[in-house]
Amino acid sequence: MQIIDSFELQITNELIELRRMSEWLHNACGTMDLPEAVSMNLDLCANEAVANIINYAYQDHDRHEIHMRLELLEDQALCLTIKDDGVPFNPFENLPPVPFDKIENTKIGGLGIHLIRSLMNECNYRRSENKNIVTLSANLNQASTHFLSPQCSA
């Protein structure tokens, strides 16, 4: 599959870095002339996914690097790959224990994942070479902005 365009970014595992990530995504989508809605959906999903990594993938208090790559493929698929060196952590399966023992809070905990699944066409997790690799894909040919039911299963 031919890659039409590719962008890379490295951030550290600090929540403040999410703003830099969003700016990078916004600029990349602007360079590729993508619709605003696509850029916004991607921004939201990236924020949800990477926030989970920063909050739950590390058991130490060290500085870690998170690698991100955004690619536009020739079949009009937009893929965001997020790679971290934390403990084995599948954000689509390993939801953190909730602080309150209530169904409502369980729902809130999984809300970020629900949003990702609703907005993206594909969500994948795999573990390779001691890294967590999450891939989120949106098919630009589909009117994904109108989908209200979960699109992808991890």
Next chain:
Amino acid sequence: MLFLQFLTFKQGAYMKIQGEQLDGNVYKISLEGRMDIIGTQEIDLKFTGMAAAPRKSIIVDISGVDFLASIGIRTLLVNTKAINNRGGKLVILNPDANIEKILLMAGINDLIPIFHNLESALAAVNLEAFRID
């Protein structure tokens, strides 16, 4: 009849939050900016304070919010539950199209009604304002 408007305003580095006392015991909280983790953390405490007892009728104007992550939705939900438990009501006013889409996707409109004009928002919360407990 005396008409008093109390305005409290906070401009943080990322988000702006403003509270305004309206007629009929209704309190309007206006949010502006990016409600991601950083933005939400900045206003979370202030928002909770503005939505706290004895207030029972809250309108949250989010027309100025251009990004809403699950943590922002969580703040709205948690405060709404607290208000509902006191017999009150919180509604959302004027989300822009993209934000509304996210709110609907999250299924939040079951718990927090969304309105696109102040009159209907006032009508919805005033039902609670006139309740006698």
